[in-house]
Amino acid sequence: xxxxxxxxxxxxxxxxxTTINTQTKQFFQDTHLGGVLLLGKxxxxxxxxxxxxxxIQNTNPIPLLISIDQEGGSVARIKWSKTLxxxxxxxxxxxxxxxxxxxxxxxxxxxxINMNLAPVVEYITNTNSFLSDRVYxxxxxxxxxxxxxSIEGYTQAEIIPVPKHYPGHANSSPDxxxxxxxxxxxxxxxxxxxxxFSKLLEQTKVNALMVGHIQYPNIDSKPSTISNEIxxxxxxxxxxxxxxxxxxxxEMDALDNIEKHTVIAKQALLAGxxxxxxxxxxxxxxxxxxxxxxxIVEEVKNENIxxxxxxxxxxxxxxxxxxxxxxxxDKLLSDL
Numbered sequence: 114x115x116x117x118x119x120x121x122x123x124x125x126x127x128x129x130x131t132t133i134n135t136q137t138k139q140f141f142q143d144t145h146l147g148g149v150l151l152l153g154k155x156x157x158x159x160x161x162x163x164x165x166x167x168x169i170q171n172t173n174p175i176p177l178l179i180s181i182d183q184e185g186g187s188v189a190r191i192k193w194s195k196t197l198x199x200x201x202x203x204x205x206x207x208x209x210x211x212x213x214x215x216x217x218x219x220x221x222x223x224x225x226i227n228m229n230l231a232p233v234v235e236y237i238t239n240t241n242s243f244l245s246d247r248v249y250x251x252x253x254x255x256x257x258x259x260x261x262x263s264i265e266g267y268t269q270a271e272i273i274p275v276p277k278h279y280p281g282h283a284n285s286s287p288d289x290x291x292x293x294x295x296x297x298x299x300x301x302x303x304x305x306x307x308x309x310f311s312k313l314l315e316q317t318k319v320n321a322l323m324v325g326h327i328q329y330p331n332i333d334s335k336p337s338t339i340s341n342e343i344x345x346x347x348x349x350x351x352x353x354x355x356x357x358x359x360x361x362x363x364e365m366d367a368l369d370n371i372e373k374h375t376v377i378a379k380q381a382l383l384a385g386x387x388x389x390x391x392x393x394x395x396x397x398x399x400x401x402x403x404x405x406x407x408x409i410v411e412e413v414k415n416e417n418i419x420x421x422x423x424x425x426x427x428x429x430x431x432x433x434x435x436x437x438x439x440x441x442x443d444k445l446l447s448d449l
Contacts, residue, residue: 114427115145116410116413116414116420116423117145117410118145118175119413119423119424119427120145120406120409120410120413120423121144121145121146121147121173121406122145122147122175122388122426122427122430122431123147123382123387123388123389123409123423123426123427123430124144124146124147124148124388124389124390124391124402124405124406125147125148125149125150125178125180125359125388125389125390125391126141126144126146126148126149126150126390126391126392126393126402127149127150127151127152127390127391127392127393128140128149128155128393129154129155129393130154130155131154131155131156131157131161131165132161132164132165132168133165133168133169133172138168138172140402140403141169141172141173141177142172142173144402144403144406145173145175146172146173146177147175147177147178147388147430148177148178148179148180148228148388149169149177149178149179149180150180150181150182150230150390150392151165151179151180151181151190151226152182152190152392153190155190156190156191158193159193159224162191162224162225163223163224163225165225166179166224166225166226167225169225170225175431175434175440176434176439176440178227178228178273178388178434178439179225179226179227179228180226180227180228180229180230180275180390181221181226181228181229181230182229182230182231183197183217183221183226183229183230183231184200184201184230184231184232184233184247185197185198185199185200185201185213185217185231186198186199186200186201186202186203186246186247187200187246187247188231188247191224194220196213196216196217196220197217197220199213200246200247201232201233201247201248201249201259202245202246202247202248202249202250204249204259206259207255207258207259207261207262208262210232210249210259210260210262210263210266211262211263211265211266212266213263213266214232214262214263214264214265214266214267214270214274215266215267215269215270216266216270217229217266217267217270217272218266218267218269218270218271218272219270221270221272222270222271222272226272227271227272227273227437227439228272228273228275228321229267229272229273229274229275230275230277230323230359231263231267231274231275231276231277232249232259232260232263232264232274232276232277233247233248233249233276233277233278234248234249234256234257234260234276234277234309234310234313235248235277235278235281235282235309236248236253236256236281236308236309237282237284238284239284239285242282242284242285242286243286243287243288244282244286253308253309256309257309257312257313257316260276260309260313261313261316261317264276264313264317264319265317268318268320271437271438272437273320273321273433273437274319274320274321275321275322275323275359276310276313276319276322276323277322277323277325277361278323278324278325278327278361279307279310279322279323279324279325279337279348280306280307280310280324280325280327280329280337280343280347280348281306281307281309281310281325281327282294282296282325282327283296283298286327289325289326289327289361289365289366289367290362290365290366290367291365291366291367292366292367293326293327293328293336293366293367293368294325294326294327294328294367295327295328295329295330296327296328296329297329297330297331298329298331298332299331300331300332303329303332303347307347310322310348310352311352314352314353314354319354319356320356320357320433320436320437321356321357321358321359321433322348322354322356322357322358322359323359323360323361324337324338324344324358324359324360324361324386325337325338325361326338326361326365326367326368327367329343332347335380335384336367336368336371338360338361338363338368338377338381338384338386339371339377339380339381339384340384341383341384341385343384344358344384344385344386345384345385348385349385355429356429356433357387357388357429357430357433358385358386358387358388359386359387359388359389359390360381360386360388360389360390361390362390362391362392363377363378363381363389363390363391363405364391364392364393364401374401374404374405375404375405375408378405378408378409379408379409379412379417379418382409382418382422382426383418383422387426387429387430388430389405391405
């Protein structure tokens with residue numbers, strides 16, 4: 114694989130339209146794109162969506178991650194099935210969580226989707242929280258067991274589940290689409306605070322995990338997305354997490370005014386993220402996807418990002434694609 118092909122695996126991009134036009138196809142090929150994010154604007158009917166995912170997979174030789182936010186409830190990009198829209202709040206038992214995830218996963222797979230950016234596994238009890246209608250209800254243990262069952266249901270259906278948003282929003286956190294949440298826990302509160310994630314990683318296999326844009330000033334001055342302390346040290350080293358680390362959408366307002374988007378992308382990758390999402394949900398930065406891709410390619414070529422770091426990330430991503438039967442194991446690993 115070339116450097117350009119490897120860097121492409123590090124990105125999931127959103128796009129406009131309900132079909133892949135010539136311009137979009139060329140962009141996917143030019144960036145050797147590793148994955149896409151489907152939003153409501155990309156979806157009209159079941160037939161259209163199947164055609165779209167088939168078009169996406171015909172753009173590049175390495176199969177793409179086709180991801181979606183299908184949590185159910187208020188965050189459901191596909192609306193035409195109760196199985197697809199049932200909210201996490203309305204799920205009563207771990208068995209129900211498993212059943213819904215399995216059935217939903219089978220539907221998603223039939224549509225050509227292979228990754229669901231769900232479930233939300235944070236423990237939120239404040240009914241005024243922006244996450245209140247997106248989380249499982251019950252005791253900490255009940256929420257944990259529903260989360261585990263959901264992950265196992267998606268996995269059984271050969272859909273890559275992506276529990277979120279590590280290290281976790283607090284009850285009073287603002288929505289990171291618009292502001293950077295700040296959580297003022299002390300260092301000695303950390304282990305208890307991250308239990309929804311640490312216990313999850315102890316009790317089930319997690320192939321991919323999403324990082325939220327959240328600042329913990331008593332732990333690190335940097336937001337979690339670009340924090341070496343929070344990702345490389347506390348998640349990967351301390352919790353022995355070996356799966357893919359995926360950023361939340363890098364175009365959210367929570368990361369505005371910190372640094373140039375290209376520089377933040379590099380910081381996020383070096384801090385421990387393996388895949389960065391750019392949804393293109395606003396017109397504020399019309400060339401951001403192209404800019405960050407080109408910048409990371411150049412930083413690797415100029416040896417400002419170690420090639421070995423890039424290789425480790427790509428191997429992790431390709432191994433998950435192999436595990437979920439998206440990629441023939443003999444096809445590419447020998448070239449890395």
